Amino acid sequence: MGITLSDSAAKHVAGFIAKRGKGIGIRLGVRTSGCSGMAYKLEFVDEPEEGDLVFESHGLKVVVDPKSLPYIEGTELDFVREGLNEGFRFRNPNVKNECGCGESFNV
Amino acid sequence: MALLHIAEPGMSAEPHKHRLAAGIDLGTTNSLVATVRNGIAVCLPDEQGRTMVPSVVRYRTDGSIEVGQSAVRAHATDPKNTILSVKRLMGRGLRDVAHVEAMPYDFMDSDGMVRLRTVQGVKSPVEVSAEILRVLAARAEASLGGELTGVVITVPAYFDDAQRQATKDAATLAGLNVLRLLNEPTAAAVAYGLDNAAEGVYAVFDLGGGTFDLSILKLSRGIFEVLATNGDSALGGDDFDHRIFCWVLDRANIAPHSREDGRRLLMKAREAKELLTVCEEVPIKASLQSGEEVNLVLTRDEFAHITEHLVRKTLAPMRKVLRDAGLAPEDVKGVVMVGGATRMPHVQRAVAEFFDQEPLNNLDPDKVVALGAAIQANVLVGNRKDEDDWLLLDVIPLSLGLETMGGLVEKVIPRNATLPIARAQEFTTYKDGQTAMAFHVVQGERELVSDCRSLARFELRGIPPMVAGAARIRVTFQVDADGLLSVAAREMSSGVEASVLVKPSYGLSEHEIAEMLRQGMDHAGDDMTARALAEQRVEAGRVLEAIEQALAKDGELLDARERMQIDQSMAALRATLDGADHHAIRQAIDTLSRATDEFASRRMDKSIRGALAGRNINEIEV
Ligand SMILES: Nc1ncnc2c1ncn2[C@@H]1O[C@H](COP(=O)(O)OP(=O)(O)O)[C@@H](O)[C@H]1O
Numbered sequence: 001m002g003i004t005l006s007d008s009a010a011k012h013v014a015g016f017i018a019k020r021g022k023g024i025g026i027r028l029g030v031r032t033s034g035c036s037g038m039a040y041k042l043e044f045v046d047e048p049e050e051g052d053l054v055f056e057s058h059g060l061k062v063v064v065d066p067k068s069l070p071y072i073e074g075t076e077l078d079f080v081r082e083g084l085n086e087g088f089r090f091r092n093p094n095v096k097n098e099c100g101c102g103e104s105f106n107v
Numbered sequence: 108m109a110l111l112h113i114a115e116p117g118m119s120a121e122p123h124k125h126r127l128a129a130g131i132d133l134g135t136t137n138s139l140v141a142t143v144r145n146g147i148a149v150c151l152p153d154e155q156g157r158t159m160v161p162s163v164v165r166y167r168t169d170g171s172i173e174v175g176q177s178a179v180r181a182h183a184t185d186p187k188n189t190i191l192s193v194k195r196l197m198g199r200g201l202r203d204v205a206h207v208e209a210m211p212y213d214f215m216d217s218d219g220m221v222r223l224r225t226v227q228g229v230k231s232p233v234e235v236s237a238e239i240l241r242v243l244a245a246r247a248e249a250s251l252g253g254e255l256t257g258v259v260i261t262v263p264a265y266f267d268d269a270q271r272q273a274t275k276d277a278a279t280l281a282g283l284n285v286l287r288l289l290n291e292p293t294a295a296a297v298a299y300g301l302d303n304a305a306e307g308v309y310a311v312f313d314l315g316g317g318t319f320d321l322s323i324l325k326l327s328r329g330i331f332e333v334l335a336t337n338g339d340s341a342l343g344g345d346d347f348d349h350r351i352f353c354w355v356l357d358r359a360n361i362a363p364h365s366r367e368d369g370r371r372l373l374m375k376a377r378e379a380k381e382l383l384t385v386c387e388e389v390p391i392k393a394s395l396q397s398g399e400e401v402n403l404v405l406t407r408d409e410f411a412h413i414t415e416h417l418v419r420k421t422l423a424p425m426r427k428v429l430r431d432a433g434l435a436p437e438d439v440k441g442v443v444m445v446g447g448a449t450r451m452p453h454v455q456r457a458v459a460e461f462f463d464q465e466p467l468n469n470l471d472p473d474k475v476v477a478l479g480a481a482i483q484a485n486v487l488v489g490n491r492k493d494e495d496d497w498l499l500l501d502v503i504p505l506s507l508g509l510e511t512m513g514g515l516v517e518k519v520i521p522r523n524a525t526l527p528i529a530r531a532q533e534f535t536t537y538k539d540g541q542t543a544m545a546f547h548v549v550q551g552e553r554e555l556v557s558d559c560r561s562l563a564r565f566e567l568r569g570i571p572p573m574v575a576g577a578a579r580i581r582v583t584f585q586v587d588a589d590g591l592l593s594v595a596a597r598e599m600s601s602g603v604e605a606s607v608l609v610k611p612s613y614g615l616s617e618h619e620i621a622e623m624l625r626q627g628m629d630h631a632g633d634d635m636t637a638r639a640l641a642e643q644r645v646e647a648g649r650v651l652e653a654i655e656q657a658l659a660k661d662g663e664l665l666d667a668r669e670r671m672q673i674d675q676s677m678a679a680l681r682a683t684l685d686g687a688d689h690h691a692i693r694q695a696i697d698t699l700s701r702a703t704d705e706f707a708s709r710r711m712d713k714s715i716r717g718a719l720a721g722r723n724i725n726e727i728e729v
């Protein structure tokens with residue numbers, strides 16, 4: 001199943017990495033905290049860490065640490081615009097309930 | 108619902124704990140807000156995709172306030188209530204404002220800053236600027252999906268204390284937490300990444316709508332120093348519009364016109380000017396209320412020809428600024444172009460010729476200042492990893508000092524000292540039995556008080572009667588990271604003290620600010636710990652460096668045990684620098700300074716005795 005990027009997310013990620021001038025891809029992950037238990041991580045990757053799983057989507061490297069994977073397996077990262085605000089959203093099939101803020105969730 | 112952005116490795120924020128930061132270019136003609144998102148600085152657009160907000164505020168009869176483009180349109184019909192270029196009035200009394208007579212406002216002369224009478228009552232420039240800031244902040248919060256943690260606002264390098272304070276007051280009134288005021292040329296240099304570039308001297312050429320500012324910056328060890336500034340406060344893109352306007356009247360052979368016709372033609376002139384940056388020639392067509400028709404074509408060459416004298420006006424300031432900095436054009440390593448009007452090809456050419464190099468212009472000249480401010484704001488709220496981080500230091504634009512006997516100025520903090528800074532100087536009494544002293548704080552480079560700007564006066568009373576020259580009065584000047592000054596005087600034997608926070612003479616009174624705050628504000632920004640940390644680190648660096656130098660020079664004044672104690676305290680301070688606890692750093696600095704007290708006084712004794720005597724301050728009769 002793995003992790004994928006939507007067309008729009010891929011386009012933006014590629015653009016951001018190019019402008020930033022370095023980085024091999026992005027990291028998706030989770031950690032515990034937040035109002036409903038888990039929170040997403042989204043970061044640039046300069047070097048993968050040991051044990052990281054690396055997926056490819058639209059020619060971009062998507063890095064996930066093995067502990068995070070079960071919680072986000074099958075996720076599609078999307079890029080959306082809402083009024084003046086724009087940014088990424090995790091479309092995560094494992095989520096039971098979100099806290100409504102888009103930043104933390106429960107499985 | 109919050110949307111996510113890509114953070115630097117290891118820097119993902121806790122949910123709901125994003126530190127949203129923005130940089131604001133509060134310009135004379137146009138203002139912008141920018142932020143760092145997904146690792147890149149971007150200017151934030153409105154729903155129509157426009158990043159620039161014209162710095163125009165209109166107070167309407169129905170009690171509403173318009174800011175930006177819609178206010179611009181009202182300028183011709185409602186000039187008294189439509190405030191343009193308010194930046195020129197910030198921190199200024201009526202007498203200080205150039206060309207007041209040409210401004211259509213209903214000025215009110217009061218003791219402090221000028222006021223304007225509008226349909227919504229009397230407004231100060233601070234309140235007008237706050238309206239612009241509110242619009243920018245609202246845009247940033249809508250674009251970032253949350254409340255701003257802090258902002259960096261840019262000001263011209265030559266802005267004095269009163270103008271800086273007025274800018275901060277406007278931000279407070281708009282409910283913003285100001286992390287730092289940053290000099291505009293410094294911000295532009297940051298946007299170009301010059302702060303990580305090679306050390307050297309850079310020129311910043313800023314031609315805006317109505318002002319021309321030149322700065323020479325020197326970069327060394329991550330610190331930008333403003334070596335010199337110059338310019339022309341009455342030269343900008345608007346003058347080029349005006350030349351085209353006159354050319355049109357002349358060519359179309361039309362007579363003086365109604366206000367509305369004038370406005371229309373000026374708009375056409377401006378459009379033509381901006382188009383000529385990309386086109387070789389542009390048509391200028393207009394149907395006037397008077398029934399007259401304008402149908403002309405302006406070529407780039409003709410435009411360059413009719414505005415040549417305006418471009419030439421930039422040459423003298425360029426020569427002067429270099430002379431002041433003691434430099435030749437070839438000493439300048441790079442030239443940064445700022446301001447929409449630098450897009451004009453013949454301006455680019457003139458600058459390239461003068462410095463004999465192509466100026467840097469791959470960033471949008473009307474955005475660079477906001478972008479640099481955003482980058483700095485992002486660092487100050489702590490969104491970047493420490494290792495590849497620098498702290499940008501600004502410098503004092505003009506020396507600060509005290510009036511001494513004979514109307515002379517004794518400089519306490521020299522210009523270009525890096526901020527924040529504290530400096531103390533000792534003075535003594537002039538007459539036997541003198542029990543009070545008057546202090547007059549001034550800002551400027553000149554020797555005579557009358558040539559400097561007066562900032563504040565205060566008195567120290569209750570000095571125990573002593574023979575002349577026996578009292579030791581220690582005067583401490585402290586300037587915070589925003590360039591704001593406080594001065595304290597203390598008689599060392601009795602401990603009597605007096606101090607002023609320099610509320611610049613044209614600033615708002617304490618009471619006025621409190622009143623405005625009560626009316627307009629619901630939350631005061633918290634003091635940023637990030638800034639406190641940065642400041643303590645800088646302070647620690649300075650202390651360590653000073654002690655190292657002293658040890659190298661006078662180390663023999665210490666015995667082995669004393670020396671070890673100092674070395675240990677220094678090591679302890681260095682250890683706190685890796686952490687993020689500014690209290691810990693402060694404590695370590697204090698411990699270190701106690702450990703070196705004795706050393707310092709021995710060094711004092713060693714250096715020429717009596718050097719302290721002989722400096723006198725105007726005494727006052729009590
Ligand atoms: N493409 C262009 N060609 C020539 N002038 C331009 C262009 N774009 C903007 N300007 C001019 O830049 C000026 C505004 O500059 P700006 O940097 O926004 O001003 P300020 O710093 O004074 O707020 C205006 O006179 C505007 O006409």
Ligand SMILES: [Mg+2]
Nearest residue numbers: 134135315446
């Ligand atoms: Mg500007």
